Amino acid sequence: MKIRWRLSPGRKPFKSLYLHIILWFLGRSIQAAVHIDPKIRQEFFNLPDDMTFSLGVEPQGPRMVIRKSTQTGVSYLGRASRKTPADLEIKIHDIEGAMLLLTFRESTAISASHGRISIVGNVAHGCTIVRILDQLEILLLPKCIAKRAVKRYSTPDRIGAMRTRLYVRTLIGY
Amino acid sequence: MSSILDYDFYAYPNICSGLKALDTIPRELLSFQASNPLILKYQKDPSRLERQLKAACCTSQIVLGPICRIPENLSKDDISTIVDTMKESSVDSIIAMGSGTIQSVAKLVNSLYCCDFALEEIESLPCDSFTPLPHIAVLDERIDGREATNRLLLDEYRLHHDSLYPEYIVIDERMMASGRDKESAASAIISLTQTCEAYRDYLLTPVIASWTKSSLHFLGEYQSMSTKQAKIALINAAVATQIAHSNIPPGPVTTISEMLAISGFCSEAQAMATLLPHFLSQLTFDKGSPLDESFDEIAMICSDVPWNDIQQMISELLKNYERYIHCSKTSGIITSLIRQTHRLMQHSNNTEIHTLITDLVSHTTSQTVMGGEL
Amino acid sequence: MRLPPFSQFCSRTRIISGEHALERLPGLLSSMSVKNPLLLTDKGLEAAGLLRLVIDHIEKGKLPAPLIFTDIPPDSDLQTVNEIAHLYREKGCDSIIALGGGSVIDTAKAVNIVVSCAEPDAQVLDLRDFSGADVITQRLLPLIVLPTTAGTGSEATIVAVIKDHENNRKMLFTSNFLQPTATILDPDLTLTLPPFLTAAVGMDALTHAIEAYTCLGKNPLSDGMSLQAIRMIIDNLEYSVAHPEDRSSRLALAIGANLAGQAFSNSMVGIIHTVGHTVGSICGVHHGLCMSILLPYGLEYNLHKIEKELKELSLYLCGEQKEAIGTIAAIRSLNDRLKKATAGRHVTRLHDVLDRDKRSAVRPDHLPIIAVEALGDGSHFYNPEQIDYDDILYLLNAAYWGYPLDRELIQKGHE
Numbered sequence: 001m002k003i004r005w006r007l008s009p010g011r012k013p014f015k016s017l018y019l020h021i022i023l024w025f026l027g028r029s030i031q032a033a034v035h036i037d038p039k040i041r042q043e044f045f046n047l048p049d050d051m052t053f054s055l056g057v058e059p060q061g062p063r064m065v066i067r068k069s070t071q072t073g074v075s076y077l078g079r080a081s082r083k084t085p086a087d088l089e090i091k092i093h094d095i096e097g098a099m100l101l102l103t104f105r106e107s108t109a110i111s112a113s114h115g116r117i118s119i120v121g122n123v124a125h126g127c128t129i130v131r132i133l134d135q136l137e138i139l140l141l142p143k144c145i146a147k148r149a150v151k152r153y154s155t156p157d158r159i160g161a162m163r164t165r166l167y168v169r170t171l172i173g174y
Numbered sequence: 175m176s177s178i179l180d181y182d183f184y185a186y187p188n189i190c191s192g193l194k195a196l197d198t199i200p201r202e203l204l205s206f207q208a209s210n211p212l213i214l215k216y217q218k219d220p221s222r223l224e225r226q227l228k229a230a231c232c233t234s235q236i237v238l239g240p241i242c243r244i245p246e247n248l249s250k251d252d253i254s255t256i257v258d259t260m261k262e263s264s265v266d267s268i269i270a271m272g273s274g275t276i277q278s279v280a281k282l283v284n285s286l287y288c289c290d291f292a293l294e295e296i297e298s299l300p301c302d303s304f305t306p307l308p309h310i311a312v313l314d315e316r317i318d319g320r321e322a323t324n325r326l327l328l329d330e331y332r333l334h335h336d337s338l339y340p341e342y343i344v345i346d347e348r349m350m351a352s353g354r355d356k357e358s359a360a361s362a363i364i365s366l367t368q369t370c371e372a373y374r375d376y377l378l379t380p381v382i383a384s385w386t387k388s389s390l391h392f393l394g395e396y397q398s399m400s401t402k403q404a405k406i407a408l409i410n411a412a413v414a415t416q417i418a419h420s421n422i423p424p425g426p427v428t429t430i431s432e433m434l435a436i437s438g439f440c441s442e443a444q445a446m447a448t449l450l451p452h453f454l455s456q457l458t459f460d461k462g463s464p465l466d467e468s469f470d471e472i473a474m475i476c477s478d479v480p481w482n483d484i485q486q487m488i489s490e491l492l493k494n495y496e497r498y499i500h501c502s503k504t505s506g507i508i509t510s511l512i513r514q515t516h517r518l519m520q521h522s523n524n525t526e527i528h529t530l531i532t533d534l535v536s537h538t539t540s541q542t543v544m545g546g547e548l
Numbered sequence: 549m550r551l552p553p554f555s556q557f558c559s560r561t562r563i564i565s566g567e568h569a570l571e572r573l574p575g576l577l578s579s580m581s582v583k584n585p586l587l588l589t590d591k592g593l594e595a596a597g598l599l600r601l602v603i604d605h606i607e608k609g610k611l612p613a614p615l616i617f618t619d620i621p622p623d624s625d626l627q628t629v630n631e632i633a634h635l636y637r638e639k640g641c642d643s644i645i646a647l648g649g650g651s652v653i654d655t656a657k658a659v660n661i662v663v664s665c666a667e668p669d670a671q672v673l674d675l676r677d678f679s680g681a682d683v684i685t686q687r688l689l690p691l692i693v694l695p696t697t698a699g700t701g702s703e704a705t706i707v708a709v710i711k712d713h714e715n716n717r718k719m720l721f722t723s724n725f726l727q728p729t730a731t732i733l734d735p736d737l738t739l740t741l742p743p744f745l746t747a748a749v750g751m752d753a754l755t756h757a758i759e760a761y762t763c764l765g766k767n768p769l770s771d772g773m774s775l776q777a778i779r780m781i782i783d784n785l786e787y788s789v790a791h792p793e794d795r796s797s798r799l800a801l802a803i804g805a806n807l808a809g810q811a812f813s814n815s816m817v818g819i820i821h822t823v824g825h826t827v828g829s830i831c832g833v834h835h836g837l838c839m840s841i842l843l844p845y846g847l848e849y850n851l852h853k854i855e856k857e858l859k860e861l862s863l864y865l866c867g868e869q870k871e872a873i874g875t876i877a878a879i880r881s882l883n884d885r886l887k888k889a890t891a892g893r894h895v896t897r898l899h900d901v902l903d904r905d906k907r908s909a910v911r912p913d914h915l916p917i918i919a920v921e922a923l924g925d926g927s928h929f930y931n932p933e934q935i936d937y938d939d940i941l942y943l944l945n946a947a948y949w950g951y952p953l954d955r956e957l958i959q960k961g962h963e
Contacts, residue, residue: 001252002217003259006239010229059204061233093201095233096194112929113765113816114192114554118681123720124924131923152934152961179799180566185559188724189769192554205685205724380776380803381563388772395551407551414769 015099020062022102023055025170026136027064027076032169033136034074036162043132044068052077053121053129054086057098088121088129104141104149108133139166181379185417186339187311187322191410195346196226199269199310200234202342206308208267209236212260214280215271217243223271226348239263244276248328253283253293260287269310270340271349273361273409274318277311281326281338284309296331304337311340314349315405317361317412318442319368319428323420327432345409347402358405360443362396365389365412367446371425372418385418555767558724559810561693561704565733565803567795570602573645573692574609576730580690582643586636587614588656589647593696594618596740602647602694615639620648624655625711626719629675633662643690646728647737649749650700650835653693657708657726664688675710676719684723691728698738698802699749699836701756701809703731718829720926727813733806735798743789744893746801747886748836750785753805754778754879755820755839758847760811761861762854763818763930773811778864780804786882789889818931820846823940823947826922831910833901840886841898844879845943848953851876852960853932897950915944934961 033040049070056063056079065080080086092098097116100106108130111117119126137149139162147153156162190198203211215223228238240259245252260283270280286293288304311321320327324338372378372386392411396404419428431445564572577585589599603613617632636644636659646656661678665686678684693703702708708721741749757777760770781804784797791797823846824838847858851872858872865878886894895901903909919940922928928935939959946953 001245001248001255002243003255004239004241004243005263006237007213007224007228007241008237009231009235010225012229012232016232057233058201059234094194094197094230096197096230100194109764109929109931113763114552115556115765116554118722119926120680120683122717123926127924127926127928130929147962150934150961151932152959179796179803180569182562182564182572184562188556188558188560190556192552195554205682206687207685379565380780380807384772384776384807385769387775388768391768391772392551403551410551410768414772 012095015095016062019057019095019098019102023062023064024078026055026102026133027066027078028173029140029166029170030066030132030136031074031076032166032174033139035169036165037135037139037156039135039156040132043128043135044074047125047128051088051125052080052086053088053090053125054080055090055129055133056092057095058091058093061092061095061098086121088119088125090117090119090126090129092117104137104145107149107151109151139163178379181381181421183379183381183421184336184339185385185421186324186336187341187343187413187417189322189343189345189410189413191345191406193347195344196312196348197230199227199312199342199344200231200236202310203236203267203308204234206267206341208308210263210265211236211238211267211269211310212256212263212265212283213238213241213269213271214256214276214283215241215243216276217245219272220351223349227269227271238269240265244279248275248279250293253279253286256283257286257293265307267308267310269312271312271314273313273316273321275328277313277321277340278318278326278328280309280311280340281333282328282331285333285338293331296333299333306337308341310342310344312344312346312349313409313413314351315354315361315408316357317364317409319364319412319416319419322413322416325420327436343413345406345413347406350402350405358396358408360441361412362393362408363443363447363450365408365415366393367425367427367431367450368419369393369411369415370450371428372415372422382418382421385414389415389418552767555769557767557769557814558706559704559727559773559814560724561727562730563704563733563806564730565799565806567735567799569732569734570605570694570736571608573602573605573694573732574611576692576732577606577609577611577643580643580729582690584612584639584641585614585643585645585692586632586639586641586659587616587645587647588620588632588652588659589616589618590620590622590652591618593648593652598647598696598737598740601736602645614645615641620652620655622651623711624651624658624709625713626675627713629655629658629662629710632659633666633675636663643692645692645694647694647696649695649697650702653695653700653702653728654708654710656691656693657702657728658710658721660688660691661708661721661726676712679719679721681720681722684721684725686725688725690730693728693731694737695731695733695802695805696737697741697749698746698798698805699752701753701805701812703728704806704809705813707813731806733799733802735795735802738798738802739793739795741792743792744890745834745836746792747785747789747890747894748834748840749805750781750788750801750836751840751843751883751886752836753801753808754781754785755824755843756812756817757781757804757808758843758861759817759820760808760815762847762850762857762932763816764932765815765930766857767815770811770815773807773814775861775864777804777807777811778861780807782865782882786885786889789886816930817927818846819849819928819933819935819940819943822925822928822931822935823918823922823943825925825927826918827898827910827944830918830921831901831914832903833898833909837895837901840883840894841896841901842943842947844876844883845947845953847876847879848955849939849943849958850931850933851955852958898944898948899950910948912948915941915948918944934959 034044047068052067054063054065065077065086067077068074093116101111134150138146240263242256268280268284270276284306288306289299291299324336326333369386369389372382389411392407395407427446427449431442434445435442644656644660646653658675662675695703706722706724706726708726710719712719757774761774780800784800788797788801820842824842827833827838828835855872858875862870862875865875883896887896898910901909919937922940
């Protein structure tokens with residue numbers, strides 16, 4: 001019988017890189033979308049001030065943190081340290097689950113019902129964040145992809161203009 | 175008077191099945207605060223399974239090991255080596271990759287390690303007073319009918335206790351391999367036998383009915399396809415039925431088949447494939463018997479799965495099985511047991527059945543060893 | 549059968565069921581090497597004599613009488629949990645027995661979290677540290693549940709809900725470790741339940757089973773549980789309401805509720821619970837009653853997404869294969885029959901629900917508030933159709949006045 005004593009954890013460099021990029025992009029686009037989409041603005045209005053929330057892969061994977069504050073509005077804080085937990089954390093349990101969710105092959109609802117994500121913190125705020133993410137996906141993605149990511153797709157008014165502004169603001173970080 | 179509403183049911187394992195299920199293992203390990211798992215895998219299985227498990231740990235940074243590659247003919251020394259390895263590296267969990275023997279090995283070494291017993295002392299293992307290490311069972315299509323249960327059978331070693339249930343069962347299509355149709359067919363027969371036995375149990379309790387019903391649905395799915403999806407359905411069926419089956423006394427077909435397999439006559443699946451149709455056809459003959467009454471209950475409780483459909487499914491699965499395995503060599507020996515089976519089924523007392531079967535099998539063994547025809 | 553792309557199923561509570569199953573309690577305690585259990589229950593059950601019944605059984609088994617705590621409010625809250633946890637530590641208990649309905653069981657689960665997870669020498673035991681999904685990462689101490697309502701299914705679920713009055717919020721705990729160690733289903737425990745409550749909790753269990761079968765998290769194992777549960781509830785609910793003393797149908801109902809609990813604990817629930825939880829918390833309406841009123845409306849709302857499933861359920865609910873709409877009609881007619889059998893106490897629309905002073909518990913001006921609050925209930929993730937404010941308000945108005953939903957007016961998501 002052969003015995004091998006240890007096996008160091010492997011790497012998934014491409015998936016990891018993709019997730020870093022997409023989370024960076026989502027973080028910055030949430031920050032920008034507040035200025036562009038009234039629905040997202042309204043949802044943020046309902047959240048308490050100085051609240052932070054994170055979306056990331058557990059336990060040590062890529063993630064993004066967003067803060068809503070009265071002074072600076074909604075701001076993207078990058079990866080931020082895990083030592084101080086966010087007020088609300090949307091945790092994706094593994095990297096494959098994150099790929100399914102963030103390549104928009106699986107909607108947030110399906111991921112939640114398959115137990116791939118869990119929400120730690122105030123569930124009502126979690127529901128608001130999920131609505132924000134759904135609306136963001138509608139704004140960012142072409143209809144055929146966004147339809148897989150949300151349960152009900154409704155085309156917002158002047159989506160073309162909004163989408164262009166959103167991409168420009170996201171990329172220049174404004 | 176007992177009725178179908180009186181029961182004691184226990185289904186311990188957490189079952190995770192489907193797309194990327196293997197990747198949920200690190201999180202599960204962390205959820206029971208384990209970070210140093212022992213990995214058991216078959217020596218002949220491809221090393222890509224190790225790589226996949228290793229890659230699944232990329233965000234959790236869990237260092238896997240030690241990894242024991244189990245040979246086909248496992249010796250007693252091998253078991254002791256595994257237990258010594260566990261002690262040396264203070265493992266806190268076990269991941270057993272594959273179905274069949276390897277899961278029994280995992281259960282055995284887990285018991286020996288947690289009780290600090292040697293293999294020779296297994297008979298006096300204090301089964302009721304130890305907390306086992308979390309055991310993660312990653313199953314493939316080579317089912318032996320005991321993986322998800324509280325039983326282990328490894329050569330002459332047998333244990334039966336609730337501490338032996340695996341903690342977490344993973345069913346992932348990456349564990350399946352092409353060219354294992356023969357093994358799949360055998361697994362289907364084992365699962366089908368257990369399902370039928372649970373289904374015909376005198377006291378088909380509502381909870382057993384739920385599990386067996388799911389199992390029948392899964393088997394139906396397996397029968398209609400020949401893809402990896404079908405194999406996933408097959409393993410799901412096996413797990414569901416094993417959990418139901420582990421809550422009832424083993425039926426005559428499984429008991430006899432197990433004995434025949436130990437005696438080296440034939441594989442368990444071969445014995446089951448031969449015995450099962452007779453066992454089932456017997457049920458229709460004995461009008462007014464307790465078994466017949468239990469079928470009335472089945473008809474009442476599970477009328478959405480018509481008995482004709484189940485019979486159809488059984489014959490389809492048997493045909494499928496026969497395509498891969500010839501039962502003719504062993505059927506001669508086994509058929510002679512059928513008359514006895516009928517007698518056994520008239521008895522409700524399990525101990526009595528067990529004694530009768532033991533007598534029967536020892537009788538059969540001695541005659542065959544001497545080269546006599548039954 | 550539809551093989552889902554991914555599924556998880558865990559239901560590890562040992563179930564002991566049967567007439568006089570309570571006699572097995574001492575044996576169960578001994579097999580777990582339990583020496584000093586803490587028995588939790590409420591004043592109502594003490595008055596009904598159930599507490600005495602349980603203690604008698606424990607004493608008959610030659611075990612010492614357990615420590616008893618009866619001050620559990622109808623809505624389990626943080627203060628009570630922390631109080632009980634202190635008592636548990638102080639008296640050196642080693643396990644918990646919960647005798648009661650949803651509130652007692654949730655309180656017991658929460659106490660178990662605190663006493664199992666907090667450091668043994670911790671001065672401050674605070675449940676808030678463990679709130680959320682999958683925060684608990686260890687096996688908990690033995691918890692034996694003796695359910696007395698045959699409806700909530702809490703004895704089989706991975707969930708506990710506790711109110712934090714100080715911060716005015718509900719804390720949700722979910723973890724596989726929260727499933728109790730064992731549960732005993734004995735008709736003696738549910739015999740005292742009055743007919744109108746039997747009807748309400750029975751419908752609650754039916755809602756669990758139907759939602760588990762129709763919502764997004766469904767899988768073949770939970771489907772098996774749901775179907776069996778529906779059969780047992782449909783076969784026994786009306787008989788239990790009409791013949792409260794019949795032990796066999798009481799037991800069957802308790803088993804049905806338990807199976808439904810196992811099903812929904814694994815596949816979760818949808819819009820009926822999303823709205824029902826909020827109606828309950830804002831207007832103080834009994835949870836089971838909310839479920840029975842909202843069940844047909846919730847199914848109508850999801851109809852275009854769950855037509856196939858409802859058609860399959862018609863076999864169980866109508867006794868023969870019918871169209872999906874027939875299943876909903878069968879539920880309405882069951883509600884009507886229960887209303888008749890309970891002399892009108894089992895109401896079928898929100899308008900008719902009365903509070904203790906015999907006034908309407910739900911008023912039209914409550915509906916918009918309920919609709920806003922319901923959007924914050926986590927169960928709506930698992931509903932097959934998207935839910936927004938207007939949808940909930942439309943559904944609530946229909947359930948309030950008792951008219952069926954117009955399928956043309958329901959906003960439909962894509963396939």
